[in-house]
Amino acid sequence: MATLKQVAAHADVSVQTVSNALNAPHRLRPDTLRRVNQSIEALHYRPNRNARSLRTSAVELIGYCVPSPPNGQAHLVMDQFLHALCSAAETTGRHILLFTAPTGLEGMPTYEDLLARRLVDGFVLSQTQTHDPRHGWLKEQRIPFVSFGRVWKETSQPGPFVDVDGAAGCAAATRHLYATGRRRIAFLSWPKSSGLAEDRMGGWRQTCKELGLPTTGLAKRCPKDSIEAGARATAELLDAAEPVDGIVAVSDVLALGVLRELGARGYTAGVDVGVTGFDDSPLASVVSPGLTSIRQPMDEIAGALITLLTGPAGTGTEHLLQPELVIRGSSAPG
Template identity: 40%
Template sequence: MTTFPTVTDVALAAGVSRQTVSNVMNSPGIVRADTRERVQAAIAELGYRPHASARRLRTRRSSTIGIRLDPMIDGISGSVLDSFLHALTEQADRQGLRVLLFTATGPEDEITQLKRLNDGADVDGFVLTSTFAGDPRTTWLLENGISFVTFGRPWGVDDLDDPKHLWVDVDGWTGLHDATRAQQEAGARRIGYIGWPSPSGTGEDRRRGWRDAMLERNDVTEDELAALEVVTVDGVAEGTAAMQELRRTAGRLDAVLCASDSLALGAMIANPERVPVTGYDNTPVAAAIGLSSVDQSVDEVAAGVLELLTGEFGGKVHGAPESAEPRHRMVKPRLVVREFAAIPMEAPAPA
């Protein structure tokens, strides 16, 4: 029986991770030139065919991946998933795969759509987004033995060491920790945080990054830290109101970090003191208004999703071949620093 070189073989020959090999094939621009050349040389030497990694999916029924098209929330927050969808579609096309979009009104309706598409042999596997603890979609897919990968971790107690399904996620803790450290290194000590209310696995992950960085420096007490935080639902108007509350209750503010660019835009508006604000998601809006923001590296996320869906795991935890490779990918975000350009409301005239 003829055997073909695998992504693992290329990674071992080049002395890199499987994720790096996947990035070289799907998003070469995010890989350092010397590393990219080393991987390309290993591919040529071994005779590895990049499209072979998708053979498992292509030889099933439709060579098609299904993914729900999430509704746009405010034109800002939804742009991250929109960018991910574009990256996934472009990278899938390079592997000879198609992406089928569908809509659903909620998790239960999405399960109905998943069943319809699977029963009709319209897709060979699914990509899920916006995961949460106790997600019924992943439970249904696991129970029915259907291939899938999620953009978002299971949000269980032990999901890093014992993932209940294959997933790719962005390390929100690192994103906010790095953003906090950047402000601290610029001289800030009293750094406020505008985040989302619990329960929110993603929001709590980001909040911990800010909180840990603040406590590591011992610049504020636990009581002071509590006063530097405001929680609210996502949105520009909500960010404005949260910033106004921080200014009333937190005392002096040297900088403010936010769980999203929507909240950060709102915070910039209610900011007559021109306190530096940092967002999260690095949306086009952030680039347009000079807002520093944490970038989620969606090209790398898409590459990881496709690797887990089309490679040796085939989108399945149960029944997958024995492998020392992790069954998840944690992508490190990067802080994009821009020259701060506040757009504050006018401060009220003195009485």
């Protein structure tokens, strides 16, 4: 690739003149500008990284740490999230800079380095942990950030966040199963250590209470987010003295386990037992019957994240968004 120097030599001008042609063309005489531009074209010159440092209309970049490949729950909707996040940033003229970093304190030097090199102007955090060190550090440095997802088990949220009301989603799923005639509705969850799962389960429990439905013995905690674990818990629920007729699962993967166990016993999901999942991942529409699932409003989430991060003060610090129940055959045949 041609260099700035080569362009300057070709046009018989100084390097500074070429730089001006790129960054402050009004400073050049028209004939000089024309000559430099002809050389730029003739040599197929592309501004290199030094030249870029001269740019006058820099664009703000927002850092997003791409999560490590999952060892626990699958990230089945990450492509949807990233697409929505980029789109939302782009409507404000910004872009997303992706980076990787270790979780916890070990990752902080990466954040520090990105800021020190002025590569990003702020961060969107996800995969937030209880006592996540990033929030405190970013706050102290007065660096703009916003989290997708609340932290659990802390007295207050350490900074602005956008999240989806999982409890409301599972409440809606429970009400929907009730409306389709189910009266014994179970909840399949993850281990108790998951604040996310406890929140969702709370929505089911509260709704059952309001509707006068039983909950005793109907909350199952699956050790893993797997089809196998979901199928096993379903088998227990179906083998009980009083079998269930509805199952709200904390994830699409667990719900797929429910569908598998129902199929293995010759039951029809949506007819014999109503089933719902969570996330409306690609899994929900590749099964048959389709899986009723709770969809996180990705565009709204992304829009709120970018607004909280980049908007004027006073746009609030917390957005709890309502998910949408997408009804398919697993809960409502026909």
